[in-house]
Amino acid sequence: MPFTPAVTEQRFVLDQIVRIDELAATDRFASATPDVIDAVLEGIGDLASGEWAPLARAGDTVGAKWTPEGVVMPDGYGAAYKAYVDGGWGGIGVAEEFGGQGLPFAVAAAVLETLGAANMGFALAPTLTVGAIESLIHHGTPKQQAEYLPKLATGEWTGTMNLTEPQAGSDVGALRTIATPLEGDKWSIRGTKIYISFGDHDMADNIIHLVLARTPDAPEGTRGISLFLVPKVRLDGTPNDLRVVSIEHKMGLHASPTCVLSFGDHDDCVGELIGPVNGGMRAMFTMMNNARLNVGLQGVQVAEGATQKAVEYARERIQSARAGSPDRTPVAIVEHPDVRRMLLRMKAQTQAARALVYYACAQVDRVALGDADAKDRLEIMTPLAKAHGTDLGNEVASIGIQIHGGMGYIEETGAAQFFRDARITPIYEGTNGIQAADLVGRKLGLSNGAAFATLIADMRAEAEHEQLRALIHACEGVGRRLATADADDRLAASYPFLTMLSVAACGWLMERQGRAATGDTAFAQMKRASVAFYLDQIVPEARGLEAAASASAAVLYALSPEAFAA
Known part of the structure; x- marks a missing residue:
């Protein structure tokens, strides 16, 4: 099955989570009309499915090669990258004054998501260029901007x-x-x-x-x-x-x-x-902050690709009769309850990751518009988007292998590539442990605690599901305790707390989507089922992390370093 861009899902999230209409109502993003957004999503989908996705297998099996004259990419990559440049895709989110098209950062994220879901390794080239552009826009001289940004914005230079x-x-x-x-x-x-x-x-x-x-x-x-x-x-x-x-x-x-x-x-x-x-650290963080969102987006990319492959396999693989079937006729494995559980988990987690990362990207756009509140919201959402987005990419890719069974462990099916590609994402651009430390060490106290308190209040104001409300309450309690805990206790609790807060934020954004998914279309039915699964099964799991997020660091230091080798 060829790669299918998630255009309907992306458009829905841009509408319901990013609230793209609010951005388009401003002078800065006036070009983000519905027709333009639709054309962008469909156009990049055509490029991704037609030219980038067919190269993903060669990218994995042949790969980039070192030579004394420099690195050589696999056959076809140069032409596919030229098509990206010629199509003007590099400048989607770059301001017009610097040679770009001036669309919101959230729309540029959707473009990168589609390219990465089709061919994640290849999509790193434009992803890294975004960081260079950001640094020059914020810290370069007018002369440097004039000399370098036009070529970087088009993608002619990386x-x-x-x-x-x-x-x-x-x-x-x-x-x-x-x-x-x-x-x-x-x-x-x-x-x-x-x-x-x-x-x-x-x-x-x-x-x-x-x-x-x-x-x-x-x-x-x-x-x-x-x-x-x-x-x-x-x-x-x-x-x-x-x-x-x-x-x-x-x-x-x-x-x-x-x-x-x-x-x-x-x-x-x-x-x-x-x-x-x-002044290098300040300039570096200009690159790093948006880069961390784009790494979180890689979690969405790999989850989308792995989910599509797993759904295809589950619909085609015939094996065993469904339990309770009177004629014992073998059926596609998608009919079996445990496979459906795994597929629905993949769908729900992919949608949750997308909502979380797109929401964080929307804060970048609101900061650009001068929204003071969005700056704090972006600060606290960035470690969640990077860490939880990539954790979910790994989880979904692993489930995809499980659905394939033994064939998932065989390279020829392509299921294993998603997991191998995904595994670096919790490591680079600041490990997920560093993201968790940043959350409890710096972000909880941001604006004297107002950034965290406002996020809790916003989630609570919309949350209707009982389990979600309970999780939000638990996050508030743990967050308050960690704000005054000593450094070891804060850091020991940081990762389970980050996961709790991330799931709460995802649940908040998923529930919002569920309310908007009306009608009897296949998309609306899938969206409501994914939201129900997320709220009923994944949110309660996160509540179980409260004990770990409330525990003392003492048990971690009960052993000497030498004792770990016992």
Whole structure:
């Protein structure tokens, strides 16, 4: 079965959760008319199903290849990426003044969702470019914006984020890459970066690397970090002094070359400072915050793809009679209760993840419109969207393998690829443990606790389902306790609390959709069934996490480090 874009579902969520009509009523997003939104969703669906999805298998089995001349993508990827550029899809969410189409960020998220559901590894290329664009818009000089944004906005040039180094890992403050000043506002860059997605490829004429580095005599730690723009090819057409040393051999995402990059081997790697000296962390978080939403969106992408494949298999696989059937005729496994349970869970969790991530993306648009309340809401929703969205992507992909049975463990069916691709998403752009720590360590106290209290109040005001109301109440109680708990207790409880709060937010948004899903269409029936399943079965599961979210950290430290090896 070919990939089918989730256009009806996306449109429904844009209407009911994003409330796209409110955005379109403003001058900034006036171009987001119903006809334009429909054309965008359908157009990107055609590109994804026609040109990107057919390449997903080769992306996994052949993958990107390192050569001494650079990374080479599998056959067909260059042409498919050119179709993306020629169609103007890269500039969907970029402001018109910078060469884009000025549509809401939430609409750009729908475009990325469709591309990623069709071919998740491939979709990392435009996803990373979004981060480079954001950083230049917020921190670049007018000259830098004029020179780089038009090509980045179209996708003719791609962008990367260069944060991690071999010795540093998640400790950004331990990086050692050095930037030395040159004449004419230029800098000499020297160092090594790892885990650079699409750090090299042969699909675009240039790659714009955003690189964190230290200047001479910079303070220790994160206070001494600056951000630099380092093009693969300089504006005069000469190659810069950087090279791809290798690409990683990974569990999944084989279509996305994860590169080790070396800068300045011959002391001739030239970059430009973005923002002020030692202002790299602020500029980095401009990239990271939206990047975290886009990683949460990857959870939606992989869940959608895995669900479609599981539904197809369950409808076609004939095996055994349904229990209680008088004639014992074998039926498709979709008729069996346990398979239906798994399929409905996949549907409900995918829809919940989409609602959560789209809602967070809508706050980006409202912040752009000057909505002060949306800023706090975005801050508290970002760790939920990133962590829970990716957790659900992994859960749904795993269930998809289970529905395939033994054939799911066999690579030829393609079910395993979704799980392998999904597994990195809870790790990169800040592990989900870091997201949970951010929630309890910083976001609970945001605006003196008003950000959390307002979210609880908004969910409570709409919630009708008894189990959902009970979960919201439990989240409020745990949140209040964690706000005054010591650091160890807060961090020990952080992950179960993040899951509780995420499920409460998903339940709130799912219930809203259920009220709007009227009529007897197949879509409305599926939506109501998914909402009922979510509220009746998944919400109560999250209530069971209250004990873990209320427990002391003492049990975690009852063992010495050596005792763990016993």
